Amino acid sequence: MENPVLIEMIRGPLVESRHRGAVAVSDFEGQILFALGDLAAPVFPRSAVKALQALPLIEQGAADRFSLSEEELALACASHSGEAAHVAGVERMLAKAGLKPSDLRCGAHWPIAQAAAAAVARSGAPSPLHNNCSGKHAGFLCVARALGVDHADYWRPEHPVQHLVRSVLEDFTGAALGEVVCAIDGCSVPTWAVPLRNLAHGFAKFGVGRGISAERARAVAQLRQACVNKPWYVAGTGRFCTDVMQLFGDRVFVKTGAEGIYCAALPQQGLGIALKCDDGASRAAQAIMAAVIARVLPLTASERAAIERLASPVMRNWNGFEVGRVQLTDALR
């Protein structure tokens, strides 16, 4: 099935580039209320399901045992920008569990935030703490400690921590996650491909705590609340997920993943959203997510103006001149 063009990148008088994609909006019973493109093909959710991957942290008692704060729980669900307080938070999580930065197995990369990268360059080189996934990995390590198992291989598919993660993902999405849909993520943990329809259903359940056990619903509520209360720790300065959760508070949970994935939960509407841009472009995926939120969430005039700026941002060049804009196609408007 051919996915429709959802985003056009306008430069001057012409469309310069185009992005196709698919979108699912589901209620917590799995009924699809808005659909564009192919919802049945399995897609790798990558970091968009970090909040589900972090659930064992609460369910296995690690969050309580190590007295993790809301900031630290948000970091466990984060693709953070590697800013100073992100890095300090991850170090704190590790220390609380009696672990060291060298226990992280996510690999090192430069901070996403340019200013943070420049600061790291001035004092040395990036470490695994700066990896955008370091909070998730610190969370996995805390779970391994709470389980009392060897933590060295916490990232491998056969490790008890990843077994728990897979079981959570299956419970929320209703998808069977076997080897035929399993690949390795950028940070080396497994990523299992799931149809957008199932991801949207899973995030509707995540938002309202229905269709899962009462105990799991309480754990989810605690984790979701940590993210929407401390959205800076889920991404960082000027990032889409942070900006949207700062704008809407507990009315929207949203999380990006690599290769053009976004998932969201709208608890008051009982809805979940999952989308993927075919070509993996984040610039298009976030515009699509903003447009879908604008469609399904009741908004004040100022909220509408803010979300529309995210859906159709102006593009400026190195001199700050306006050179074009992101434009939604009719399919999304």
Next chain:
Amino acid sequence: MENPVLIEMIRGPLVESRHRGAVAVSDFEGQILFALGDLAAPVFPRSAVKALQALPLIEQGAADRFSLSEEELALACASHSGEAAHVAGVERMLAKAGLKPSDLRCGAHWPIAQAAAAAVARSGAPSPLHNNCSGKHAGFLCVARALGVDHADYWRPEHPVQHLVRSVLEDFTGAALGEVVCAIDGCSVPTWAVPLRNLAHGFAKFGVGRGISAERARAVAQLRQACVNKPWYVAGTGRFCTDVMQLFGDRVFVKTGAEGIYCAALPQQGLGIALKCDDGASRAAQAIMAAVIARVLPLTASERAAIERLASPVMRNWNGFEVGRVQLTDALR
């Protein structure tokens, strides 16, 4: 017209993302010998035509008058990585013409090369010299000096330098470049949209010096030779354009542009290549270019192995694990 899927990004057992695009291969008389997708829609060539934009530098006598070296001519055609020798070369060009870095109007951005960016961070902040287009802008400034006109507004569409540039582009591509296809580039100079068919024809002419005046053919040969002799100055360490020209010497001239554009000239075959990835992805555009070169250029076994590595690179994660690969679709194989 719908462009075909040309590149699939494989992760583990599945296709994660896909890229559509169009490709034109033309001879110097404008006959299309290989075509995929829409060749008639105007596309912004962006930096892929920098060698054409630099031609007035030779034709107006600036290169001779300011004794520009091959390295400096290559920089005028470059999207350089902002490495130390790139920056030093641009400063030298400006000094030879009695100009200063502050005369550049391209705007500042961090060097493309990570190591160069880290070095800049340690000593300060990026300047317009680090902009990948600074060599092109230094070239424009040299032309303005050679013309004896005020150089302050050399980047504006109405400036004599940009009039010359437009005239060169029209001569090579045979396209009429009016306001209806004119936009502003990332570095603030005009970019005029041209059909891929015309771009490919233009680069065939660029490669063989046919279909243009004898004087222009000599200027083109000098500029092309500078680029293929000094390919590091056209891009930088580990960059596609540099690697391909180092591999093939004067058999291939290749130049990338933003938003998934590539143009190439194969002088011995009398062919020009122009392609665009619909969604603007460089990773796909360079794989497509490598695949097209592999199709039309006679290759030794080791050259074939090298170009196929560029056409279908393995993707590794932050730990160096192989997580997937770039795959050509049947349309390209």
